[in-house]
Amino acid sequence: MQPVRKAQSRTDHSGHQSIRPGTTADAGSRRTRTRRTAAPALQALIVRVIWSGVIATVVVTPLLIDPKGHDSFRLPKESFITLVGIIIIAVGLLALIFGIARISRTVLRDRVLLLIGAIVVWTSVSAMASTNRTISMQTLAYVVCLAAFTVAVYVIGRRAPLRAVMLMFIAAVPNCILYILQEFRIWNPLATKEQIDQAWFARHIFSSALIGNPDDVGGYLVPIALAAATLGVTAPTRRQKQFSIAAAVLFGGTVVATQSWGAIGAYTAALVTLFALTRRKPLRPILLASLLGIAVVIGYPPFRARLHTVVSTFAARSVDAYAIDVAFSNRLTPFAAAMGMFRDHPLTGVGPGCFGWHYYSYKVLFENAHPDMRKSATAYFNFGETHSDHLQTLAVSGLPGYALFWTAVVLVASCSWPKRESKIPAPVDGRSEFSRHFGLPFAVAFALHTVSQFPLELAAPMSQVLYAAGLCVAWRHDADS
16 A cells, blocks of 8 residues: 655646646645535435424324323323424534535514524523522523524425415314314213213313314414415415315314304405405405304304303493403403513513413412402412413413514514515415415414413424414515525
8 A cells, every 4th residue: 555645736837726636735635626516415314304304393293192191182292393304504514514504694684583593592591580590491492493403494485385285274274184083072082971971061171183172273273274274375276276165164164163253254264365365455355254153153053152251241330350251251360460471571571381370379469469269160270381371471471472472473474575676577386375375364363362372382383383483484485586
């Protein structure tokens, strides 16, 4: 074996140096060329691994349950999202460390990535100032994993075709079928007949699908049903439109069957907004949708009963806290507790994940001020969530956290704003049209639904919300650039 000679060079007449074969410099140049040749293949592999994690999160998360566990629905889903988030972060860091990928200056100026970074930073600040750092650090880790998932959807999703939206349908179809079977007492594998009969006053609560309860199912299906309806309007082929409309009917009908006022109201408002975007004169679809909504509320017995309760409550001459609590499904106490936490901690909140830890002390204070609230049907509950993400965001992260909440909503809504003139024609695959028609309706639905529900705290709805929002802003960014 001959030793490798030191670099030898010679200068030609043009002044350039050439490397002789077999020298150390020649070996280094070969390694560099090999690395450059392998880089595209490694980059493609990294993209496939991360996108596989995204697909698994969207498809698998809504199907995971542990029937014998203490927390049958939420814990398995949150654990899976955390696992996938850690994998995405690890793969991304390895790609950066070994030079397979790099961060460009344009990435550092991207408003979507800056917003995601700001959310993570403020969650970290709020966790450091938390009243219970142990709980808040666990929540911070979960938020970081959700952020990694969202970044993956936004960055890699720019290359995804329009049919990527239909990934959300895969888990939604079996959940809808199971919910309908449970709701009409045909088959319920998650509860026995004895359990359902004993809960004669709340049998509806056993219609859970694989999500949790009827309200959770409604919140999970709202973004999926809206995505299907949007595809029904914007899909480029007739077959895709027909399939999307059929899916929208299934998902939307199941949303109505959940009897969740928050989900139904949010979905109805989103459909009205979608129809308004598709019409030059939106007055007719708005009137038709309004009349249909009134007909459903009056004709469907559960809605009619709830409407009667609300109207009779506020029609009474004397309205006390207990009457208001009854009218709004016994949620007044957690609402008041959240406002109390925000009042005491307006800047950083009580800390991520700490609402449930503080709830009972604020509940007692509220009941002392309003003794009639001790008669509430949920007086013995120790609420872990506010049942309003608007109030809970204020309670756990303060005013800056709530400002970031609305910044994210407006950012998604801006996908429907008229885009600036561009010499580059829009893609012909319908992605930009989907983004334009989906952004504002989705933002309206999310803003309204989070008034009375808490999808931010639930893994199954959040996996769909972040995926749909990530694709929407990614495709709008791709069209603008």
